[in-house]
Each structure stands twice: as structure tokens, then as C-alpha cells.
Amino acid sequence: MAVTQQEIENRLWDAADELRVAMPEAQYSSVVFPLMFWKYLSDTWEYHHQEFLAENEGLDNLSAEEAHEIEYRDYQSFEIPFIYPGTVQQRRASWSSILTTIAHPGLGQRVRTALQAIETANPAKFSRLFGSMTWAAEEVLSGEVLAAVMQAMDRTPKMHEGNMSHDVLGGAYEYLLKRFSDGSGTRAGQFFTPREVVELIVEILDPKGYESVYDPTCGSGGMLIASANLLKAHSKRGYTLKLYGQEAVPDTAGVARMNLFMHNLTQFQVEVGDTLKDPRFKKPDGSVAQFDVILANPPYSLKWKPWTNDPRAIGGVAPQPSADWAFVQHMIASMDPKKGRAGVVLPHGVLFRGGQEAAIRQRILDDDLLEAVIGLPSNLFYSTAIPTAILVFRARETKAPERQGGVLFIDASKRFTKAKNRNVLTAPDIADMVTAYHSKFDADGHLVDPDGFGGLTARFVPKTEIVASGYDLNIGRYVKQAAAESEDLGTLIDAYNLARAEREKTEARMLAVLADAGIEGFDE
Template identity: 85%
Template sequence: MAVTQQEIENRLWDAADELRVAMPEAQYSSVVFPLMFWKYLSDTWEHHHQEFLDENQGLDDLSAEEAREIEYRDYQSFEIPCIYPGTVQERRASWSSILATITQPGLGQRVRACLQAIETANPDKFSRLFGSMTWTSEEVLSSEVLASVMRAMNRTPKMHEGNMSHDVLGGAYEYLLKRFSDGSGTRAGQFFTPREVVELIVELLDPKGFESVYDPTCGSGGMLIASANLLKAHGGRGYTLRLYGQESVPDMAGVARMNLFMHNLTQFQVEVGDTLKEPRFKKPDGSVAKFDVILANPPYSQKWKPWNKDPRAIGGVAPQSTADWAFVQHMIASMNPKNGRAGVVLPHGVLFRGGQEAAIRQRILDDDLLEAVIGLPSNLFYGTTIPTCILVFRAPGTKALERKDGVLFIDASKRITKAKNRNVLTDVDIADVVTAYLSSFDADGEPVDAGREGSLLARLVPTAEIVANGYDLNIGRYIKQAAAEAEDLGTLIDAYNLARAERQATEAHMLQVLASAGIEGFDD
């Protein structure tokens, strides 16, 4: 009988909920996702193993080596090896095998041995897949709690293609990602971009079959998966995309890899490392690799160690206090010169802050790389209520003729639908933004269908006008209605909170510098 989405989601959450006595919700993913993927691999392997046995009953005279060769050639796509080979403890590194020992001491050690054995036996597919696995330590997670989680998860129906589709399995994985983010705030939410924002960016960049898609801060891999899903929804073949991601947190990189596998996407490469410091995707000459589509939701206003003579530093080097424009510079450097396009979500400060950021903005506008600025509502993201914007870039000389030497501004800041913990964009909102982005514009920069029902405020602004405004990209400068409506209480509070947070961060840094110099007493 087919497994329903609701059924698998409920049972997986029941398993996750067993962790409530042991750790905060923000840490659930480090335990639940490795266990879920291990069960998926084990169920899949055992399903194909049974097929092999059923279809080869007349081959009893084969040696063990010959039988193994046939099974792994014709039935299996990965190996589930044995742990503790040659000892009395030898057993298959599978979910069902370890579940049978669940009451015996050392459960966490056996689980860790299984996951490490699977990684080692399948280096091309599963290397470093399961993360650090610190939760397998008795000091972090007791055997009793781990056993409870496994028992609850075992009530989930068999996770193989004969019992549930990859759409159901991938949907369940995303359900857990969202549930963890909804309930745990910043720590988990920083790795999970709300689905509607992801869908909007992907719709704007419109990946095509056989293109390369790259997320330099990929988190849980949602943007890469959404790219394949959109191509499939548009009648293409999502699996033809070549997907690349880099993530600085090893455990989260593992979550992204598992997420991609759960969605039946195998043409991917997810690397671990600081993208600004050590980009993992490079050409033979040492320069960063080039991609057709680059999309990201990087950490906002993150402190960083500025580059020293890095070729990515177009227009200058972003200040140490915020890496926002450094991420943009990396994405621009990574665009395929023939058809590369990039979309990134950032706080509004990138549009108007001065100093080194202003110099970078000037160079990017002078080189005609920025295609669009799209203002989004406040409180869309987990862990922050500030309003954000999407910036869309095109490789040099690849803008459409009518958009050369100009920037399209779209104001979607009023498209707010309130949900439990945050605001959301509806499917209609997304469609209206995409329609505005694809619109034609008259000689005055106004959309030709401005009177259409549901149309957003938008304007194609000549670069010369932006230059006259000191390269300021504040949306209110160019969409006058937006400027007139902007001074409501909510907007003022958002602006105040942003300015206050930036001031506090600056003061904290100043006090740290003073303290390191032996100067005390300024924080009384």
C-alpha cells in the first residue's frame, strides 16, 4: 500500500520528538537526518538484495564471490558492508541488523561503526556524508534515548522505491528541516531559507537542462534541489543539472548531501569550507570555477578576514565588519562569461552603506553587472525580522539589449501574509514578482502593463540616474510611491532595529579592541 506524505511525516516527527529530553530542538537535525538516511540506505539495499535472491534461485552453485559480483553489478548501486569482520561481533552495517541489538550495551558505538563503514565502502558517493557523529557518544546522547529514537523511527514504513516515491521521501526530509527551523530559531534557521524565497530566486534565474548550478553557502541544499524541481515542473529533466555547493559547517554539508540523495539527485558535489577564505571549486589555473547559475542566501553582515590581493575583489575589498559584498564579489567572479547569472538575498544595508561598500557598488554598476533590485517584506526569515532584498546579476555584456545601462527596481515589500512565526510570500506573490521581472518597459522606465491587476510597483532606472544619486540603490529613491508609503511605523521600527543592531556590533568590537589594549571601564 502506498505511503502517504502525512503518515511518514508524523512518524518521523515522533522519532525526533524522542530527543526532547536530551538536547535542544536546534540540534535534532544532527541526529535525525543521519539515522533517517541510514534507514533509507538499509531499506533500499535490503529491497534490492531480496530481488537478487528471488530472481536467482537457480544459482546455488555460485561461489560467494561470484554471487556478490552479480548482485553489485545488476542490483545494488551502493554497498552496505559488515562491521567488526572476522570477529564474533561481525554483522551487516544495516539498520535492521543493529536494531536487533538495541538493548545491548554500546549502541552508539555500533551505530557509529556502521555509518563510518558505509562512508568508507562508498567513497565516491558517501564520503563524509554523516558529519562528525558526535551524538553517537554516550556522553552526548545516552543509549536509552538513542534506542527510543530508533524504535520510533522504525515505525516509519520501509523507505525504498518499491514502497514510497522519492517525492514523498524528499518531501518528508524538507518537512523536518522546516519543522526544526520553525521551532528552534536562529541556529537551525540560518541554514534553511524559507521555501517561497528559494522558489522566487530560482524562478528569476530559470535554470535550463544540463546547466551548472552553484550555491556558495548551500546550508541544507534547498536552493540546489529547488532548481531541479523547477526544471522538472517546466517540463525539463531536473536530474540533468550539475549541482555544486559549499558549506562551512561539516554537519550541515552532510545534511545537504543527504537531502540531495533523498530527492534522487545524484549529479552533485557538496564541499566543506569557508567560501570566501578557501573556495573549493577551482579551475586548473587556480581561479574560481565558472557556473551558469549561482544563487545564495549568505549569512548577513558576517565579520570576516578581508582578502589580500584576491582577484575576486572587483571594485575593492569589503570591510571586515560585514562580508555581504564579498559574497557578491565571489558570485560575480563565479559567473559563466557566456550566460552566467546570479541571485542573492541580502539586507537592505548593501544598497546604501558607504565607504568600501560604496566603491564596490560603483564598480559593479559602472560595469553594468546588476540587473535587478527586488525589495522583500520584513520578517520573512528565521532568526531575523529585518527586511531583505534580492539582487540579480548578469555576466558582463549578457543583459538583454533593452536593459543595458539600467537597473530594474521592484517593490514587493507590502506583499505580507502573516504565518505562525513569520511572514510568508504566497504563490500569487511569487508569480507577480516574476511577471514584473519579465515585463517590458516604456521609454520612461515604466512597465507597459502597469495597470494589470496584482501588478507590483516597478521601474527600469537608467544607470545615469543612479550615478547622479551617488550610486545609492535605495529602492525608495526610484519608486516614488514606495518612498511615500515607506514611513509607516513598522518600517521605522525595522530601520531602527537594524541601525541599533549595527551600532551594538560596532561598540562590542570597539570595546574588545580597547580591552585587548588594556584599556578598561568604557562599558560601565
């Protein structure tokens, strides 16, 4: 009997819910994902091990070494080794083996030892996969709670290809990511971008088979997976993509690797490190590696240590209080010169802030690298309620002829549906934005056929007009909503909140500078 998507999701959530007595929901992922992936590996290994035994009954005369060679050559794609070898405690580092010991003291240590043994036995595939595993310590998670989680998860149907498809497995992983994000507040933004935003960026960048796809701030790997899923949805081979990601938080990088494996994507490389300070993908000459498709949702307005001498800094260096444009510069440097394209989600401030950011913006526009700016609704993300925009870039001189020398502006700020905790984009919203992005425009830059784009307006703006506006990219300067829409209370409130947030941020910076100078009392 086939396993249903809902069945596995319900069982996995039951396991996660056992953690409620031990930790806040925001921390569930650090425990549940390693355990879930361990069970998946163990179930898969045992499934193929039984195949090996059933198909090789006449090999009893083989030595253990010979049998091992045949099994791992013809049946297994990874190894589940033994732990505590040569002692009375020797046992395989599998889920089922450790599960038989849950009533004995030291369960957390045995789990940690088993996971570390799997990493060590498969360095090319699983190195650093399970993260720091601090949750395995008794003082963090008691043996009783860990045992309850494992017992609940063991009621999940066997996670191997003979029992459920990778679509079901990947869907269950995505379900947990979303469920944890819905319940964890702002922390969710560190590793999870709403799937409809990811889908929109991927649809616009349109990765092709055998291309390379790179996410410099990959979080849980959702953008990389969505790229492969798009090809699969179009009856093409998503597994042919070469996927690359970098993530600053080691545990989150582990979540990304597990997520990719769960989706049956094995042609990937996820590295750990600060992309701005230490980009891990490089050419032999030391310059950053280049890719066909680059997509990202980097941390907004991140304080950083500005570059002093870095070839990525075209147009100048982004200011210390905000690395937004530094991430853009890195992505531009990472675009393949012949067909590279990039899409990034950023706050509206990058469109109009002055100083060093204005100088960078001017250089990028003068080089004709920016193809489109798509204004999204507010409150789409778990980590912030402010409205954001997608900026789309193309490698130098690779824009379509009709798109050269200008920028396409799309205002989709009205296209959303209210949900419990945030606004969401529906399939028709995404389809209309993608259609507008691909549409043709008249001599004034307006859509030739605007029918069917309710609540969405677009215009192609020549560079001369942008230069006349001081290289300001504020969407409202070029794309006007209908008067009745643009003046509604919700829009005014959004604008006020955005302005207030920017003012408060500026005041905080000023007070910090004054405090460093020994001047106090301004915030009283």
C-alpha cells in the same frame, strides 16, 4: 497501499520527539537526519537484495564472490558492508541488523561503526556523509534514548522505491528541515532558507536542462534541489542539472548531501570549506570555477579576514566587519562569461553603506553587472527579522538590450502574509514578483501594465540617475510607494528598527576598537 506524505511525516516526527528528554530541539537534526538516511539506504539495499535473490534462484552453485559481483553489477548502486568481520559480532551494517541489538550495551558505538563502514565502502558517494557523529557517544545520547528513537523510526514505512516515491521521501526530509527550523530560533538560518524565498530566486534565474548550478554557501542544499524541482514542475528533466555546493560546517554539508540523495539527485558535488578563504571548485589554472547559475543566502555581515591579493576582489576588498560584498565578488567571479547569472539574498545595508563597500558597488555598476534589486518584506527569515533584498547579476554584456545601462528596482516589502513565527511569501506574491521582473517598461522606467501588482511597485532606473545619487542603491530613492502606504506605522517601525540595528552594530565596533586601545568606560 501507497504511503501518504502525512503518514511518513508523522512517524518521523514521533521519532524526533523521543529526543526531547536528551537535547534541545535545535540539535535534533544532527541525530535524526543521519538515522533517517541510514534507514533509507538500508531499506533500499534490502529491497534490491530480495530482488536479486528472487530472480537468481538457480545460482546456488556460484561462489560468494561471483554472487557478490552479479548483485552489485545488476541490482545495487551502493554497498552495505559487514562490520566486525571474522568475529562472533560480525553483522551487516544495516538498520535492521543493528536494530536487533538495541537492548545490548554500546548501541551508539555500533551505530557509529555501521555508518563509518558505509562511508568507507562507498567513498565516491558517501565520503564524510554522516558528519562527526558526536551524538553517538553515550555521554551525549544515552543508549536508552537512541534505542527509543530507532524503535520509533522503525515504525516508519519502508523507505524504498517499491514502497514510496522520491517525491514523498524528499518531501518528508523537507518537512523535518522546516519543523526543526521553526523550533530552533536563530540557529536555523545556518542551514535553512525559507522555501518561498528559494523558489523566488530560482524562478528568476530560471535554470535550464544540463546547466550547472552552484551555491557557495549551500546549507542544507535547498537552492540546488529547488533548481531541479523547477525543471520537473515544467515537465523537464531536473536530474540533468549539474549541482555544486560548498558549506563551511561539515555536519551541515552532510545534511545537504543526504537531502540531495533523498530527492533522487545524484549528479552533485558538495564540498566542505570556507568559500571566501578556500574555494573548493577551481579551474586547472587555480582560478575559481565558473557556472551557469549561482545562487546563495550567505551569512549576513560576517566578520572575516579580508583578502590581501585575490583576483575576485573587483573594485576593492570588503571591510573586515562585513563579508557581504566579498560573497558577491566571489559569485561574480564564478559566473560563466557567456550566460552566467547570479542571485543573492543580503541585508539592505549593502545597498547604501559607504567606504570600501561603496567602491565595490561603484565598480559593479560601472561594469553593468547588476541587473535587479528586489526588496523583500521584513521578518521572512529564521535568523533575522530585518528586511532583506535579492540582488540579481548577469555576466558582463549578457543583459537583454533593454536592461543594459541600468538597474531594475522592485519594492515587494508589502507583499507578505503573517504566520506564527515569521512572515511568508505566498504563491501569488512570488508570481507577481517574477512577472514584474520579466515585464516591459516605458520611457520613464515604469511598468507598462501595472495591473494586478497590488502592494508592489517597480521601476527601471538608468545608470546616470544612480551615478547622480552617488551610486546609492537604496530602493526607496528610486521606487516610491503610494503615500498612504509609505507612511504607515509598520513601515516607520521597520525603518526605525533597521536604523537602530545599524547604529548598535556601529557602536559595538567602536567600543571594541576603544577597548583594544585600552580606553574603557564609554559603555557605562
